[in-house]
Amino acid sequence: MSLIKPTRRGLLKGGAFAGAALAAPTFFTSQANAYTNAPSGGSVTLGFNVPQTGPYADEGGDELRAYELAVEHLNGGGDGGMMNTFSSNALKGNGILGNKVEYVTGDTQTKSDAARASAKSMIEKDGAVMISGGSSSGVAIAVQGLCQEAGVIFMAGLTHSNDTTGKDKKANGFRHFFNGYMSAAALAPVLEKMYGSDRRAYHLTADYTWGWTQQESIQAATEAKGWTTVNNVLTPLATTDFSSYVAPVLNSGADILVLNHYGGNMINSLTAAVQFGLRDKMVNGKQFEIVVPLYSRLMAKGAGENVKGIFGSTNWHWSLQDEGSKAFVKSFGTKYGFPPSQAAHTVYCQTLLYADACERAGTHNPCGVGEALEGFKFSGLGNGDVEYRADDHQCFKDVLVVKGKENPTSEFDVLEVVEVTPRAQVEYAPDHPMFAGGELGKCNPGA
Amino acid sequence: MDQIILQLLNGLDKGSAYALIALGLTLIFGTLGVVNFAHGALFMIGSFCAVTLQKILKISQISIDETKVDFLGNALKVKTPYVEIWFGEATGQMIIDWSVPLAIIFSIPIMLFIGWAMERGLIKHFYNRPHADQILVTFGLAIVMQEIIKQFFGANPIPTPAPDFFKGSFDFGQFIGFEVNKIIYPYWRIIYFIFSAIIISGVFSFLRFTTFGMVVRAGMVDRETVGLLGINIDKRFTIMFGVAASVAGLAGVMYAPINSPNFHMGMDFLVLSFVVVVVGGMGSLPGAVLAGFMLGILESFASMNEIKSILPGIDQIIIYLVAIIILLTRPRGLMGKKGVMED
Numbered sequence: 001m002s003l004i005k006p007t008r009r010g011l012l013k014g015g016a017f018a019g020a021a022l023a024a025p026t027f028f029t030s031q032a033n034a035y036t037n038a039p040s041g042g043s044v045t046l047g048f049n050v051p052q053t054g055p056y057a058d059e060g061g062d063e064l065r066a067y068e069l070a071v072e073h074l075n076g077g078g079d080g081g082m083m084n085t086f087s088s089n090a091l092k093g094n095g096i097l098g099n100k101v102e103y104v105t106g107d108t109q110t111k112s113d114a115a116r117a118s119a120k121s122m123i124e125k126d127g128a129v130m131i132s133g134g135s136s137s138g139v140a141i142a143v144q145g146l147c148q149e150a151g152v153i154f155m156a157g158l159t160h161s162n163d164t165t166g167k168d169k170k171a172n173g174f175r176h177f178f179n180g181y182m183s184a185a186a187l188a189p190v191l192e193k194m195y196g197s198d199r200r201a202y203h204l205t206a207d208y209t210w211g212w213t214q215q216e217s218i219q220a221a222t223e224a225k226g227w228t229t230v231n232n233v234l235t236p237l238a239t240t241d242f243s244s245y246v247a248p249v250l251n252s253g254a255d256i257l258v259l260n261h262y263g264g265n266m267i268n269s270l271t272a273a274v275q276f277g278l279r280d281k282m283v284n285g286k287q288f289e290i291v292v293p294l295y296s297r298l299m300a301k302g303a304g305e306n307v308k309g310i311f312g313s314t315n316w317h318w319s320l321q322d323e324g325s326k327a328f329v330k331s332f333g334t335k336y337g338f339p340p341s342q343a344a345h346t347v348y349c350q351t352l353l354y355a356d357a358c359e360r361a362g363t364h365n366p367c368g369v370g371e372a373l374e375g376f377k378f379s380g381l382g383n384g385d386v387e388y389r390a391d392d393h394q395c396f397k398d399v400l401v402v403k404g405k406e407n408p409t410s411e412f413d414v415l416e417v418v419e420v421t422p423r424a425q426v427e428y429a430p431d432h433p434m435f436a437g438g439e440l441g442k443c444n445p446g447a
Numbered sequence: 448m449d450q451i452i453l454q455l456l457n458g459l460d461k462g463s464a465y466a467l468i469a470l471g472l473t474l475i476f477g478t479l480g481v482v483n484f485a486h487g488a489l490f491m492i493g494s495f496c497a498v499t500l501q502k503i504l505k506i507s508q509i510s511i512d513e514t515k516v517d518f519l520g521n522a523l524k525v526k527t528p529y530v531e532i533w534f535g536e537a538t539g540q541m542i543i544d545w546s547v548p549l550a551i552i553f554s555i556p557i558m559l560f561i562g563w564a565m566e567r568g569l570i571k572h573f574y575n576r577p578h579a580d581q582i583l584v585t586f587g588l589a590i591v592m593q594e595i596i597k598q599f600f601g602a603n604p605i606p607t608p609a610p611d612f613f614k615g616s617f618d619f620g621q622f623i624g625f626e627v628n629k630i631i632y633p634y635w636r637i638i639y640f641i642f643s644a645i646i647i648s649g650v651f652s653f654l655r656f657t658t659f660g661m662v663v664r665a666g667m668v669d670r671e672t673v674g675l676l677g678i679n680i681d682k683r684f685t686i687m688f689g690v691a692a693s694v695a696g697l698a699g700v701m702y703a704p705i706n707s708p709n710f711h712m713g714m715d716f717l718v719l720s721f722v723v724v725v726v727g728g729m730g731s732l733p734g735a736v737l738a739g740f741m742l743g744i745l746e747s748f749a750s751m752n753e754i755k756s757i758l759p760g761i762d763q764i765i766i767y768l769v770a771i772i773i774l775l776t777r778p779r780g781l782m783g784k785k786g787v788m789e790d
Contacts, residue, residue, distance in 0.1 A: 054711075057602035233752060236763050240706055240715045241461060243636070244750030244762070247453045250628055267604050268706050275633040275705070277616035283628075302707050304606025318518060333519045412518060 035365040036151040036446030037129040044099040044364060046071070046351070047128030049119050049143060050157065052107040056135040056263060059298055059343050063133060063157055064105060065336055066344035070351035073331075074101045081331035085324040085380035086352060090359035097358055104128060110135060112142035119143045123150050129364050130155060132350050135343060137161030137210040144173040151446015153366045155350035158343045160262075160294055162213035165394035166435035171443040172366055174373055174393045176353065177346045178426070180214035181434055183293050183313040186399035186421035188221035191311060195256065195289055197226030202254035204245055204269055206261050207234040215260045216434060218293050222258075230254040239265065242272040250276070255283040258291045266292060267302040274306040295402055298341050300414045307404030307414065314400045316345040316382055317417055325382040339412050349381045353388075367443040384423065391430035392440065399426050449620060449629040454747040456619065460636045462743025463643035467698035468716055469723040469735035470647060471691035477667045477730040478684040481570055482581045487713030487720065488589040489692045492561060493699025494708035495596055496554035498605050501546040504530055545610045550700045555693055562692025566685050589713060597710040604707035609635040635704050642701050646694060647736055653690075654732070663687055667730070722770050728783025738781055742766050 037045070048067045050060035072078045076093035083091050095101050104126040106118025115134070122128040131147050132155040134140035140159035147154035148170040156164060156175040160183070165175050191199075201222060205215040211234070219229050230252050235245055246269065249257055257278060261269045273279075273290055281288045295312035318329045318339035328348065332340040340348070353373065361368035374390035383397035401419040408414060428435070468490055475483045507526035515523035531539030542549070569588065573581050608614075613634045620630030654660035666673045666680040673680045699708075706712065723742055727734030748754060749765035761768075773781065 054602070057597065061602075231752065233755075238715075240712070243457050243460065244454065244747045247457055248450060248752060250631065251449060264604060264709065271606075271705075271707060275616070275635065277631055277633070280615065281628055281631075298603060302604035302606060302709075304608060304707070306606075329518060339518045409515070409523075410517065 034445060034447060035367070037123065037127045038447075039097075039099045039129060039364055042099055043102050044096050045126055045128050046101060046103045046354075047106060047119065047122035047126065047131045048103055048347075049106040049108055049115060049122065049131055049133035050347075051110045051135050051139075052105070054109045054111075056110045059135045059158065059263075059296065059341065060108070060133075062298065062341045062344045063135070063347045066332065066340060066348040067103065067105075067132070067351060069332060069335060070348045071101050071103055074351070074355050078335070079327075079331050082324050082328050082348065082352060082381055085327050086356070087379045088356045088360070090356050091352065092359075096355045097362070097364070101355070106133075108134065108136075108139050108143075110139060112138050115139040115143050116146050119146050120150070123147075123152055128152065130354050130369075132347060132354070133157045134159050137164055138208055140164055140175075141168045141209065144168065144170050148172045148441070148444055151366060151444040153354060153369050155347075155354050157347045157350065158296075159210075160214065161210040162217065162434050163209050163438075165392045166213070167437035169392050169394075169438050169440050171370060171393075171441045174350075174353075174370075174388060174395075176350050176388075176395045178313075178315050178397070178399055179394065180210070180217040180293070181428055181432070182399050182426040183214070184217035184221035185426040185428075186401050186419075187218065187291070187293060187311065187313050188225050189421075189425075190401045190419055191222060191291060192225040194311065196286075199227045199256050199286070200230050200254045200284065201227050201256040201258050201291075202230045202249050202252050203232040203258045203260055204242070205232055205234050206237055206265050208237055210262065211260050213434065214293055215258075218258060218260065218291075220434075227256070235261070235265070235269070237265065240268055242269040243276070245269070246272045246276050246278070249273070250278060250281060250283065250288075253284070255286045256289050256291060258293065260293060262294055262296070263299050264302075266294075266296075266299055270303050270306050270310070295415060296342060297412070297414050298343070300404065301411065308406050310404045311418070312402055312415075314402050314415065315342045317342065317400055317402065317415060318412070319417060320382060320400075322382060322384070324380045328382060345382060352381070353378075365445050367445050370443045384420075386423075389430070392435065396423050396427055398423050449625055450751060450753075451748075452619070452623075453630050453632070454751055455744060456630070456632050456636075458744025458747035459640050459740060460743070461746060462740035463640045464698055464702060464716065464739075465720060465723045465743050466736045466739025467643050467646060468695055468720040469727065469739045470650060470732060471694040471698075472720055472724050473727070473730060473732050473735040474650070474691040474694070475688055476724070477732070478663060478687045479566070479570070479574065481573065482578050482585070483570070484582050484586040484717065485565065485589040485592065486585075486691075486695055487715075487717030488592040489558065489561065489695035489713070490699040490702070490716055491593060491596065491708070491710065491713030493554055493558060493696030494607070494703045494712060495600065495699075496557055496696060497547050497550040497607050497700045497703040498600065498708050500550040500553045501543070501607055504528065504543045504546050504549075508532060547607060547609055547700065547704055550703075551697060554696045554700050558693040558696030559689040561696075562689035563685060565692070566688040570688070571685075589717070593710045593713060600710065602710060604709040606707045607703040609638075609704035613638060639701050639705065643698065646697060650690070650694060651732065659683065659686075719766060722766055726770050726773050726780050728780030730784060731780065731782040734780055734782030741781075742769065745769055 050063045052060050073081045073083050104122050106122050108115035119131050130153045134157040137159045140156045144154045154173040162180050205211040259269050278288050292312040295314045300307045357369045357372035361372040373388050376388045379385045386397040388395050399421045400417050402415040405416045472486045505528050507528045509524050512523045512525045517523050530542050616631040616633045619632050723738045727738030749762040
């Protein structure tokens with residue numbers, strides 16, 4: 001048995017080797033995990049976080065169908081849908097960057113804490129590299145914040161509050177859907193044309209982030225057209241019977257009622273307003289009118305005949321006749337038997353846009369994907385020429401002004417497009433006061 | 448003054464729904480001693496009886512119209528309800544239009560059956576268990592019922608309009624000497640108030656003026672003694688559970704045109720109704736009705752802009768605030784009796 005005599009030189013050499021050996025795996029690991037949930041094993045996992053229970057479950061269900069369709073198209077299945085009309089040619093139908101697209105789903109329950117918990121679980125347990133979804137601005141803002149911290153991309157679904165890309169904007173978050181300001185900018189000229197400039201408006205507003213920003217936007221836009229605002233009453237989100245809020249409207253001197261409500265609130269407040277006969281009355285020598293700034297076809301259906309002739313705005317509608325919309329309606333309608341909602345459209349687009357950005361960036365790294373999305377100009381996804389503005393990650397596109405259809409031909413034929421408001425009319429400066437107060441910050445790749 | 452009268456009408460209308468649900472809750476508690484958290488779900492199922500009848504009446508024969516296309520460009524499928532084919536277009540449309548009032552008749556046997564099945568199948572096993580157990584099991588049952596409804600009807604509200612005859616609003620102000628359009632109130636909400644007054648009177652008369660009611664009232668006071676007289680009080684109490692379920696169901700049927708029914712609507716009323724029962728006094732039927740109307744009126748007044756400008760947010764807490772004050776000053780509620788829920 002021989003013993004090796006330790007020398008100073010030998011100790012230094014051995015130490016250097018040991019240090020290199022210990023450092024090598026760390027180096028390789030840090031390369032492999034340069035960002036959170038880097039795909040491995042030939043597949044990439046996306047996380048779709050939508051309300052599957054609770055009052056917005058139908059809207060969430062439609063979003064899930066659209067996600068499923070988008071994944072099918074990305075993996076080369078089906079007829080390809082809007083991949084055939086999308087101006088970018090980066091998507092080949094072979095997944096994303098050659099990785100097969102898989103997905104996991106979470107239930108937001110339209111509650112911020114539940115939505116954050118399900119998004120966290122999809123990121124940490126399921127390895128989702130991107131989170132998408134939301135049918136409420138409160139939820140979207142909460143999940144966007146989580147994704148920023150976790151270092152994954154958040155492709156927002158249905159969120160309409162100015163704050164999502166305003167004071168609460170994040171570098172890892174991107175919104176394809178329009179916002180309250182854009183609704184108001186599109187709607188106000190049409191309202192002026194239809195009802196005149198000498199009008200007195202009474203607002204009922206849902207008491208949370210979306211309601212506040214929607215009301216602020218529509219009030220500013222209509223006052224710029226000469227209207228005056230008589231009153232703005234905040235209504236608790238949990239309100240179901242709006243009779244107490246609607247009853248005083250007729251004696252307030254107002255001749256227009258603006259319902260800054262969405263979903264169940266919109267259905268119930270509109271039903272109450274119609275029941276009280278507001279639309280049958282003459283006030284200030286003018287016919288009393290009702291306005292619903294944000295429409296959803298799925299929700300408008302719940303209000304039945306009450307929506308007839310009432311103006312509002314929407315992000316997209318299945319009756320549009322551009323090639324992208326027709327391709328999507330055909331694809332979705334053939335698979336599911338009914339036309340898609342605006343919620344389905346926006347999440348389908350978001351999934352394709354994410355995949356396309358990955359392909360163009362050559363990576364799933366959120367910073368690379370974000371860079372590819374910032375300032376990205378595209379068309380063929382159903383809203384004309386669109387741009388993802390780099391300053392706030394808000395998509396700018398044409399906005400639809402719609403009204404409840406007087407003579408529907410089917411159960412889906414609830415709204416009719418009155419005007420396609422050009423994108424230039426709804427654009428605003430990144431430092432607009434209604435969007436001030438937040439910083440986009442730096443992208444976070446996580447890991 | 449006009450605003451005060453308007454909110455008074457509103458309060459009576461809101462109170463009608465609270466009173467009807469609370470009446471059923473009290474009836475179950477007073478007879479069976481069960482705290483039934485599934486009572487809101489019974490109200491919701493009542494509403495969905497109206498939705499179901501409307502859907503049944505709209506079952507249609509499908510024909511193809513080659514001259515028109517659907518959203519996919521295929522020939523349009525035209526639906527013609529069978530009632531229109533069988534009874535002619537005008538009569539068929541009228542039957543569909545009157546689906547909510549017709550649902551009153553449709554819902555009674557259904558609600559009686561559901562009440563009977565609930566009591567015999569589940570609740571009777573919890574008679575001698577603590578109230579906490581009863582609350583847990585009935586709350587669980589409520590969730591199961593609403594998820595079943597969601598599975599069949601979806602999560603979105605379903606429009607269930609009142610007959611055209613009752614659409615529009617009544618100028619109550621003009622009727623009592625005010626200016627035109629000062630106090631207007633929807634016809635259907637007035638009908639709802641009258642309907643609930645009839646149901647409440649009917650329940651009280653049934654309990655007061657029939658032998659069956661007399662036995663039930665006696666059983667509510669002393670179940671054991673009534674049993675010793677050879678009367679099967681359990682059977683009568685089971686029937687009362689069915690009656691209470693029917694009252695909740697009828698309240699739901701008539702409420703369908705006021706707010707489009709959705710699977711969650713029972714939960715919206717449940718907590719409020721329990722507050723109404725507690726304020727009225729556990730086990731007191733007149734107390735439940737009185738508290739229902741009182742809290743409905745207070746809630747309406749608290750929603751007035753003039754009140755909210757002084758006390759912001761008061762509309763959200765008024766019911767609970769009043770409940771605290773009443774329970775502090777009258778721990779048994781407005782008309783509660785000694786010994787009830789005090790063991």
